[in-house]
Amino acid sequence: MPESSPRVGLFVTCLVDMFRPSVGFATVKLLEDAGCTVEVPEAQTCCGQPAYNSGDRANARALALQVIEAFKGYDYVVAPSGSCGGMMVKHYPEFFEPGSTEHDEALDLARRTHEITSFLTRVLKVEKVGAQFPARATYHDSCSGLRELGIRNEPRKLLASVDGVSLREMTDAEVCCGFGGTFCVKYPGISDKMLEKKIRHIEATGADTLIAGDLGCLMNMAGKLKRMGSPIKVRHVAEVLAGDHETPPIAEAK
Amino acid sequence: MSAREMILGRVRAKLPKGPEGSRREAVERRLAEHAPHLIPARGQGDIEHRIRVFTEMMLAVGGTVEAVDDINEVPHHVAEYLRGGNLPAVVRRGADALLARLPWHRGGALEVTEGPAVDADRASISHAFAGIAESGTIVQISGADNPTTLNFLPEAHIVVLEAADLFASYEEAWTKLRARLGEGNMPRTVNMISGPSRTADIEQTIVRPAHGPKNMHVIIVR
Amino acid sequence: MTEMSTITFKDNVTKALADDKLQFAMTETGPRFIAKRTKAREALPEFDALRDQARDIKDHVLDHLDIYLETYEAKVKETGGHVHWAETPDDARAAVLEICRKANAKMVTKGKSMISEEIDLNQHLAANGIVPVETDLGEYIIQLRNERPSHIIAPAVHLTRDQVEADFRRVHTHLDPKRDLTEIPALVEEARAILRQKYLTADVGITGANFLIAETGTSIIVTNEGNGDLTQTLPKVHIVLASIEKLVPTLEDATTILRVLARSATGQDFSNYTTFSTGGRRPGDPDGPVEYHVILLDNGRANVLGTEFQDMLRCIRCGACLNHCPVYNAVGGHAYGWVYPGPIGSVVTPALVGIENARHLPNASTFCGRCEEVCPMRIPIPKMLRHWREKEFERHLQPTSMRWGLGLWAWIAKRPALYRKATALASRVLANQAVGKGRLKKVPLASGWTEFRDLPAPQGKTFHQMWKERRS
Numbered sequence: 001m002p003e004s005s006p007r008v009g010l011f012v013t014c015l016v017d018m019f020r021p022s023v024g025f026a027t028v029k030l031l032e033d034a035g036c037t038v039e040v041p042e043a044q045t046c047c048g049q050p051a052y053n054s055g056d057r058a059n060a061r062a063l064a065l066q067v068i069e070a071f072k073g074y075d076y077v078v079a080p081s082g083s084c085g086g087m088m089v090k091h092y093p094e095f096f097e098p099g100s101t102e103h104d105e106a107l108d109l110a111r112r113t114h115e116i117t118s119f120l121t122r123v124l125k126v127e128k129v130g131a132q133f134p135a136r137a138t139y140h141d142s143c144s145g146l147r148e149l150g151i152r153n154e155p156r157k158l159l160a161s162v163d164g165v166s167l168r169e170m171t172d173a174e175v176c177c178g179f180g181g182t183f184c185v186k187y188p189g190i191s192d193k194m195l196e197k198k199i200r201h202i203e204a205t206g207a208d209t210l211i212a213g214d215l216g217c218l219m220n221m222a223g224k225l226k227r228m229g230s231p232i233k234v235r236h237v238a239e240v241l242a243g244d245h246e247t248p249p250i251a252e253a254k
Numbered sequence: 255m256s257a258r259e260m261i262l263g264r265v266r267a268k269l270p271k272g273p274e275g276s277r278r279e280a281v282e283r284r285l286a287e288h289a290p291h292l293i294p295a296r297g298q299g300d301i302e303h304r305i306r307v308f309t310e311m312m313l314a315v316g317g318t319v320e321a322v323d324d325i326n327e328v329p330h331h332v333a334e335y336l337r338g339g340n341l342p343a344v345v346r347r348g349a350d351a352l353l354a355r356l357p358w359h360r361g362g363a364l365e366v367t368e369g370p371a372v373d374a375d376r377a378s379i380s381h382a383f384a385g386i387a388e389s390g391t392i393v394q395i396s397g398a399d400n401p402t403t404l405n406f407l408p409e410a411h412i413v414v415l416e417a418a419d420l421f422a423s424y425e426e427a428w429t430k431l432r433a434r435l436g437e438g439n440m441p442r443t444v445n446m447i448s449g450p451s452r453t454a455d456i457e458q459t460i461v462r463p464a465h466g467p468k469n470m471h472v473i474i475v476r
Numbered sequence: 477m478t479e480m481s482t483i484t485f486k487d488n489v490t491k492a493l494a495d496d497k498l499q500f501a502m503t504e505t506g507p508r509f510i511a512k513r514t515k516a517r518e519a520l521p522e523f524d525a526l527r528d529q530a531r532d533i534k535d536h537v538l539d540h541l542d543i544y545l546e547t548y549e550a551k552v553k554e555t556g557g558h559v560h561w562a563e564t565p566d567d568a569r570a571a572v573l574e575i576c577r578k579a580n581a582k583m584v585t586k587g588k589s590m591i592s593e594e595i596d597l598n599q600h601l602a603a604n605g606i607v608p609v610e611t612d613l614g615e616y617i618i619q620l621r622n623e624r625p626s627h628i629i630a631p632a633v634h635l636t637r638d639q640v641e642a643d644f645r646r647v648h649t650h651l652d653p654k655r656d657l658t659e660i661p662a663l664v665e666e667a668r669a670i671l672r673q674k675y676l677t678a679d680v681g682i683t684g685a686n687f688l689i690a691e692t693g694t695s696i697i698v699t700n701e702g703n704g705d706l707t708q709t710l711p712k713v714h715i716v717l718a719s720i721e722k723l724v725p726t727l728e729d730a731t732t733i734l735r736v737l738a739r740s741a742t743g744q745d746f747s748n749y750t751t752f753s754t755g756g757r758r759p760g761d762p763d764g765p766v767e768y769h770v771i772l773l774d775n776g777r778a779n780v781l782g783t784e785f786q787d788m789l790r791c792i793r794c795g796a797c798l799n800h801c802p803v804y805n806a807v808g809g810h811a812y813g814w815v816y817p818g819p820i821g822s823v824v825t826p827a828l829v830g831i832e833n834a835r836h837l838p839n840a841s842t843f844c845g846r847c848e849e850v851c852p853m854r855i856p857i858p859k860m861l862r863h864w865r866e867k868e869f870e871r872h873l874q875p876t877s878m879r880w881g882l883g884l885w886a887w888i889a890k891r892p893a894l895y896r897k898a899t900a901l902a903s904r905v906l907a908n909q910a911v912g913k914g915r916l917k918k919v920p921l922a923s924g925w926t927e928f929r930d931l932p933a934p935q936g937k938t939f940h941q942m943w944k945e946r947r948s
Binding site for chain 3 (some may be wrong): 265269275277278397450455467
């Protein structure tokens with residue numbers, strides 16, 4: 001780790017950018033509190049995962065090159081998402097011929113890229129965050145973060161240090177919520193069935209707050225909870241760790 | 255071109271080319287060496303350990319096990335077992351020399367018939383080629399000594415397993431088999447049997463038996 | 477038998493989701509299998525290392541498959557067995573029929589074989605005056621219902637006890653109608669009695685093969701019921717149906733893979749009856765089949781070799797991926813429309829029937845990755861599914877609206893300045909529509925989303941807008 005303040009490029013993610021900037025700001029706060037200098041490259045848009053997962057390799061590759069270019073020079077690249085993080089870390093190198101410059105650059109980006117909770121605990125060795133956030137919470141493990149980046153203990157460890165958060169594990173925390181990008185609109189019936197199971201498990205914990213690290217999952221689950229009239233509040237882990245209880249929970253208004 | 259030529263041709267066309275000789279060599283070498291891979295530690299240990307592990311595994315699936323020190327006690331134990339299971343005092347065996355030599359009169363009224371099993375047989379006795387501690391498994395090979403039908407037709411299958419043949423893992427059974435039959439040779443059937451017959455096909459509820467024996471009783475002879 | 481309904485996947489799914497009996501039956505299926513596998517894995521510290529070795533064994537075989545096939549065939553012949561090569565299901569059916577005819581077969585018993593499903597063998601035999609009788613309990617039950625198996629190793633998971641009772645009563649009309657079949661053991665006992673007679677009188681026994689061993693010319697079957705053994709031991713003729721990728725080199729190689737098979741499938745350390753068969757009766761054998769035939773089927777597998785899909789040929793048909801798949805658990809196996817359901821089914825089916833006939837299957841996945849996590853052969857299933865999506869993209873098989881929508885998204889995303897404006901606009905518009913409620917119940921073009929859930933409203937400005945504002 002560089003001795004002086006690490007220079008972090010924030011990968012905002014398209015969902016955070018468009019739907020919930022507060023997650024981005026919470027992420028910035030966490031990084032700055034931990035001693036980083038944060039910049040937000042203008043030339044970033046989407047990590048390319050929608051194109052990649054629908055078989056449009058050419059566009060996915062083009063967007064990968066765009067991201068690689070935009071984030072050159074930063075010590076680290078941090079995203080409030082295991083899904084976009086996984087895309088950049090695990091899949092970008094697949095687009096390029098091993099041995100080529102582009103491949104090397106993709107590997108280099110992969111080495112520097114982290115999801116926020118994983119960055120704080122594994123790289124910056126943050127043990128606790130000084131936040132206050134009363135919540136009887138349960139945590140959903142987003143699939144990409146869990147299975148591509150191995151994120152499981154990191155958010156839980158940090159949440160445990162938040163004053164006021166008590167965490168109760170749900171059954172099948174690591175089972176998919178049914179979002180899956182375009183899957184949820186292509187096969188809404190199946191998605192809803194998976195969602196129903198997830199909601200039952202959430203409710204069974206007695207939690208008043210649902211937390212996860214990916215906005216796609218969160219919007220999916222929040223949308224369902226609100227449709228059902230549930231009072232459960234849904235938040236991104238960065239917001240909780242940054243102590244942001246001002247911003248209304250997802251899918252709620254002030 | 256025959257289907258054989260078509261299929262092999264298609265397969266060859268799709269595979270990485272290498273010097274043909276070296277590909278064949280690699281295959282021949284692997285076959286000749288038949289090297290074992292990772293062997294789990296579970297069954298490894300002295301004979302008492304192997305008996306313990308084997309017994310634990312066989313009991314866990316509803317089989318039964320007893321250990322005797324003197325092989326001549328076997329007929330008595332067989333008679334007891336059949337009596338305890340409310341089965342007639344009749345048992346079918348193959349031509350196996352060890353079983354043939356046993357003092358069957360010590361089984362009292364026990365009648366021993368010989369040959370492959372028939373539908374009416376309710377109990378059979380076989381002499382195990384090997385036991386495998388790792389998974390509580392009995393190994394039987396086909397032939398006149400221990401006909402395959404003994405393993406499947408009767409509702410009670412009794413097995414005599416000599417302790418020296420109770421191996422830690424399957425690999426040792428293969429070594430013994432190769433020593434007996436020669437490299438690359440197999441009997442018509444090798445049955446690895448790890449308990450009585452069962453099914454979970456209806457609502458995943460385990461029921462014994464399905465089609466094979468309802469009971470499996472192993473007599474280990476130290 | 478049943479036709480292929482992969483094309484009507486969406487209708488299949490709608491039906492499956494509305495099928496209360498199916499949903500009830502499926503509720504415990506996944507969790508039970510998952511718990512069993514987890515327990516088996518925890519009980520064997522070497523389990524994950526064995527998976528790596530199993531993968532390596534299969535990769536080696538596939539890279540040398542031609543040589544192993546030749547070696548295997550030679551060994552089978554040496555032991556007096558017969559090998560029949562079949563390129564297509566037609567070839568395989570014809571080969572089986574001829575063997576049965578030569579044996580004057582009237583009735584044949586069958587052990588569980590997915591290959592026999594793949595080639596629709598039962599229908600063919602029946603049409604030619606030969607009665608096929610499934611002996612695996614699950615297969616027997618679905619045969620009575622004229623259905624396909626809904627799970628690779630547990631064919632009747634989609635059924636409840638009372639459904640099985642109804643089928644037995646409907647078909648076993650020679651038995652006393654007043655008999656009590658309320659308990660599951662009673663049903664099993666009834667099947668045992670009926671099938672025993674079949675075993676004893678069958679002319680030919682047909683099984684599948686989990687593996688074929690090149691070293692010895694051996695086929696392996698695994699069962700818990702013992703049905704496979706009774707099927708292959710009692711009749712005069714034993715036919716083995718196997719696809720070409722079932723080869724493994726040696727007894728030791730087979731043993732290593734067997735160690736991960738049962739644990740991954742049912743959580744057992746070893747399947748109750750693991751049987752190695754080589755040729756027919758030897759001199760002196762008092763029982764066993766006299767004739768031993770192996771049908772080696774290609775049906776599209778050779779075409780997969782050397783492609784980005786080759787890894788699918790490592791599959792050992794354990795079903796772990798099905799058990800762990802939230803999609804499979806939501807819709808059951810029949811929705812997939814063909815022989816192989818679940819994650820592996822979604823990979824294999826397009827390869828064998830053509831992607832144009834199975835275009836939904838690779839798309840009905842969230843790529844959660846649980847399948848790959850548990851696959852004993854380390855098959856990268858999500859990667860394979862993505863490759864199929866790439867093929868669909870290349871061939872324009874996806875719905876136009878989706879292609880256009882995602883294409884537009886990518887086009888804008890490649891132009892950051894434009895993207896900034898477009899997202900700012902969308903954010904403001906949607907936020908306004910939410911009228912301070914924080915969510916939207918209806919959104920144009922997004923009925924797939926809003927059918928079942930609300931759409932959380934954007935906060936009104938994009939992050940980039942706000943970042944600029946705050947920094948200035």
